[in-house]
Amino acid sequence: MQIFRGFHHPKLAKACALTIGNFDGVHRGHQAMLALLKNEARHRGVPSCVMTFEPHPRDFFAEQHQQPDLAPARIATLRDKLNELAACGVDQCVVLPFDQAFASQQPQAFIEEVLVKGLGVKYVLVGDDFRFGAKRAGDYAMLDAAGTAHGFDVARMNSYEVSSPHTRHLVSSLPPEGAGPALGRPGGRSNLRVSSSAVREAMGRGAMQEVAQLLGRPYAISGHVVHGRKLGRELNCRTLNLRFSHWKPAASGIFVVQVHGLAEQPLAGVANLGIRPSLDPSDVNGGRVLLETHCLDWPASLGAEGGYGKIIRVELLHKLHDELKYDGLDALMQGIHKDCDDARAWLAARI
Numbered sequence: 001m002q003i004f005r006g007f008h009h010p011k012l013a014k015a016c017a018l019t020i021g022n023f024d025g026v027h028r029g030h031q032a033m034l035a036l037l038k039n040e041a042r043h044r045g046v047p048s049c050v051m052t053f054e055p056h057p058r059d060f061f062a063e064q065h066q067q068p069d070l071a072p073a074r075i076a077t078l079r080d081k082l083n084e085l086a087a088c089g090v091d092q093c094v095v096l097p098f099d100q101a102f103a104s105q106q107p108q109a110f111i112e113e114v115l116v117k118g119l120g121v122k123y124v125l126v127g128d129d130f131r132f133g134a135k136r137a138g139d140y141a142m143l144d145a146a147g148t149a150h151g152f153d154v155a156r157m158n159s160y161e162v163s164s165p166h167t168r169h170l171v172s173s174l175p176p177e178g179a180g181p182a183l184g185r186p187g188g189r190s191n192l193r194v195s196s197s198a199v200r201e202a203m204g205r206g207a208m209q210e211v212a213q214l215l216g217r218p219y220a221i222s223g224h225v226v227h228g229r230k231l232g233r234e235l236n237c238r239t240l241n242l243r244f245s246h247w248k249p250a251a252s253g254i255f256v257v258q259v260h261g262l263a264e265q266p267l268a269g270v271a272n273l274g275i276r277p278s279l280d281p282s283d284v285n286g287g288r289v290l291l292e293t294h295c296l297d298w299p300a301s302l303g304a305e306g307g308y309g310k311i312i313r314v315e316l317l318h319k320l321h322d323e324l325k326y327d328g329l330d331a332l333m334q335g336i337h338k339d340c341d342d343a344r345a346w347l348a349a350r351i
């Protein structure tokens with residue numbers, strides 16, 4: 001997949017089939033949309049293209065209004081979003097910085113400057129609640145009319161739903177039957193609309209099996225292993241450190257994990273995703289969200305420092321508990337050792 005920052009780039013395809021969205025999590029609804037997009041692109045003989053935003057538009061407005069609560073908790077870093085889009089077979093991705101200029105663009109200007117002149121769209125696929133342009137004034141009808149005028153096709157994809165043992169109980173919190181088209185109830189069965197909000201909600205509860213059901217894969221974070229404060233070796237619990245490049249992760253706490261990218265087989269481990277409340281907030285990584293993974297059995301062949309600089313992917317399989325503020329390093333060390341025991345017990349029970 002080719003990645004472009006902005007749409008003024010000589011290597012950008014002259015024409016494309018496009019979908020637009022935040023794609024946080026690239027969940028099963030997104031995957032269904034991308035499959036349709038690829039099919040339509042193939043029929044038209046043009047590359048498939050995703051337009052996405054960084055920061056998330058609601059992050060931008062949260063900062064503008066100085067209301068952090070408005071920012072949605074982040075499922076995936078940009079790196080992981082791009083990896084998942086590539087895995088879905090998307091040909092090209094345009095990442096636009098969502099800033100004041102973009103936010104205040106009129107819907108017609110967005111259609112003419114970005115879609116038609118910038119990307120040469122032949123087909124545009126959007127979700128059923130898609131809005132665009134300043135004050136969200138642009139809607140599907142406007143896009144459809146512009147398609148007729150400029151000669152591109154426009155399509156809308158309905159909500160994607162799942163029904164499963166893991167998600168079934170969630171529907172009890174949804175509006176009553178007949179409340180809207182998002183909830184299909186064929187034969188009286190209740191379905192859950194797959195959405196980034198549903199994934200965030202499940203992640204907030206630490207329900208990682210439900211999350212995996214909604215994503216179609218276990219939730220994972222990837223990146224380069226970076227240096228930390230070297231405290232792990234003193235605590236007799238070394239950790240592989242990954243940065244999570246957003247201040248508000250949708251999940252946090254202590255997890256049973258699997259690490260891919262270091263050995264032929266995934267390595268079992270236990271990890272902390274968060275800001276480490278027991279430690280000094282003024283040190284090198286203070287305040288930064290990190291995923292710190294301790295592998296339960298470190299292969300000798302890797303060498304004692306063999307993780308640094310490697311690109312790894314850590315799957316968060318099961319949540320043990322929230323981050324704790326331990327009273328000193330001894331208590332922290334004991335807590336981590338208990339987490340290791342609990343992780344081993346969970347893994348043994350799973351097999």
Ligand SMILES: Cc1cc2nc3c(=O)[nH]c(=O)nc-3n(C[C@H](O)[C@H](O)[C@H](O)COP(=O)(O)O)c2cc1C
Nearest residue numbers: 228229230231232270272276277278292323324339
């Ligand atoms: C399984 C596990 C559980 C952890 N739990 C907590 C916790 O509850 N609270 C906390 O402040 N830090 C927690 N930590 C973070 C450790 O403080 C951190 O990984 C350790 O200090 C090593 O830091 P370093 O990699 O920078 O050397 C945990 C780490 C691991 C691996």
Ligand SMILES: Nc1ncnc2c1ncn2[C@@H]1O[C@H](COP(=O)(O)OP(=O)(O)O)[C@@H](O)[C@H]1O
Nearest residue numbers: 227228229230232233238239295298305306307
């Ligand atoms: N069991 C293990 N789990 C994770 N990393 C390990 C393990 N054993 C050795 N390592 C190596 O040790 C490094 C971490 O050491 P640590 O003392 O925690 O320093 P840092 O603060 O830089 O993370 C990892 O990057 C990895 O290369």
